[in-house]
Amino acid sequence: MAKVAVLGYGTVGSGVVEVLDTNAAEVAESAGEKIELKYILDLRDFPGDKHETQVVHDINIILDDPEIDVICETMGGIEPAFSFEKSALERGKSVCTSNKELVAAHGPELVELAKKNGASYLFEASVGGGIPLLRTINDSMKHEKIDSITGILNGTTNYILTKMDKEGAGYETVLKAAQEKGYAEKNPEADVEGYDACRKIAILSSLMSGMHVNYEDIYTEGISKINIDDFEYARNMNMAIKLLGMCKRNQNGFFSIVAPFLIPLENPLANVNGVFNAINVHGNMVGDVMFYGRGAGKNATASAVVADVIDIIKHKGKHIDVNMKAEKAVLSPKDNAVRMFFVRVPEDLKEQALEIFGSNIEEVTAEGVHGEFAFVTNNLSEKDFEEKVWKMDSVKGYIRLY
Numbered sequence: 001m002a003k004v005a006v007l008g009y010g011t012v013g014s015g016v017v018e019v020l021d022t023n024a025a026e027v028a029e030s031a032g033e034k035i036e037l038k039y040i041l042d043l044r045d046f047p048g049d050k051h052e053t054q055v056v057h058d059i060n061i062i063l064d065d066p067e068i069d070v071i072c073e074t075m076g077g078i079e080p081a082f083s084f085e086k087s088a089l090e091r092g093k094s095v096c097t098s099n100k101e102l103v104a105a106h107g108p109e110l111v112e113l114a115k116k117n118g119a120s121y122l123f124e125a126s127v128g129g130g131i132p133l134l135r136t137i138n139d140s141m142k143h144e145k146i147d148s149i150t151g152i153l154n155g156t157t158n159y160i161l162t163k164m165d166k167e168g169a170g171y172e173t174v175l176k177a178a179q180e181k182g183y184a185e186k187n188p189e190a191d192v193e194g195y196d197a198c199r200k201i202a203i204l205s206s207l208m209s210g211m212h213v214n215y216e217d218i219y220t221e222g223i224s225k226i227n228i229d230d231f232e233y234a235r236n237m238n239m240a241i242k243l244l245g246m247c248k249r250n251q252n253g254f255f256s257i258v259a260p261f262l263i264p265l266e267n268p269l270a271n272v273n274g275v276f277n278a279i280n281v282h283g284n285m286v287g288d289v290m291f292y293g294r295g296a297g298k299n300a301t302a303s304a305v306v307a308d309v310i311d312i313i314k315h316k317g318k319h320i321d322v323n324m325k326a327e328k329a330v331l332s333p334k335d336n337a338v339r340m341f342f343v344r345v346p347e348d349l350k351e352q353a354l355e356i357f358g359s360n361i362e363e364v365t366a367e368g369v370h371g372e373f374a375f376v377t378n379n380l381s382e383k384d385f386e387e388k389v390w391k392m393d394s395v396k397g398y399i400r401l402y
């Protein structure tokens with residue numbers, strides 16, 4: 001019988017407890033032994049809850065209990081989660097977590113701490129919710145040279161972009177409706193400005209490179225500047241607009257970015273709608289591998305946490321290797337990345353645009369959008385593109401092409 005503790009009895013924590021209760025037999029079969037929930041750490045009491053007697057308020061009760069094999073940290077945020085996780089690992093207790101802020105900021109050092117103490121540190125639920133992504137990268141694809149990971153990593157923004165596209169509603173209207181439905185937070189900044197996707201692509205970039213990619217080094221743009229006219233143009237180009245997190249290694253360097261992209265409809269990522277997430281991983285031998293599923297939500301996220309618990313129990317007494325060293329990775333400057341851009345300028349600046357961007361740019365039109373000139377550039381480095389934009393008297397907006 002293995003014994004676990006859950007830190008934080010909020011949405012994900014209570015989901016973990018529910019998965020352990022509901023699927024107890026399947027969990028035991030998968031782990032090779034029964035798994036018992038011994039403690040729930042929370043500041044609150046939960047009178048009447050089925051597990052009220054397991055609730056404790058002092059982390060030391062859990063840390064000092066030699067029976068506890070695994071700690072599930074589902075509190076979120078940096079502190080006190082970081083201190084609790086470190087203390088657990090220092091005592092040789094394995095930790096699994098859904099806490100993407102903490103994994104993005106300190107994941108590599110926690111992996112190394114786990115290794116030093118013969119424990120494991122797993123974080124499947126921190127990226128892509130219930131999608132079994134990290135374990136596949138870390139296990140089934142470990143022998144691959146992964147050269148790119150591209151994903152729709154944020155459900156809230158994908159829901160907003162899908163609604164804008166399918167219903168022709170404006171950004172503010174859709175955001176308000178998403179907040180009313182509980183899909184978007186009251187303060188939506190972390191989602192709509194791309195910060196959440198940035199944490200997730202930082203974790204994926206670290207796994208891809210085996211080093212620590214600092215999320216603060218990743219250029220990040222959100223979706224708040226996308227408007228419904230952009231979708232009119234996108235439709236005429238047979239493309240969709242998606243917020244992508246992307247890391248890529250090519251002859252120009254190692255890049256990571258979060259930004260809205262125009263994606264051709266024949267790319268499966270273009271057809272991922274609503275709150276769903278999808279991630280494409282490209283390995284040098286296997287080629288493209290695509291993952292699709294619920295990137296958020298209580299049960300999906302909790303299921304991924306429990307998958308980590310099972311993995312840890314199956315490997316009790318051993319460190320599960322995670323390809324993530326604390327050594328800092330060096331990202332290539334965004335300036336060197338080369339791509340095409342879709343650009344909208346006022347109609348009277350058409351001549352100036354042709355002069356600056358070249359006469360072979362491809363004009364794009366959209367029914368119902370007047371008074372402007374829109375076009376797709378040739379392949380340009382980000383630096384060259386920025387310089388050309390600066391030379392224009394005015395630019396209404398631009399979106400990168402995937």
Ligand code: HSE
Binds near residue numbers: 129153157295296
């Ligand atoms: N706010 C996140 C999303 C939750 O919308 O995807 C899951 O990390």
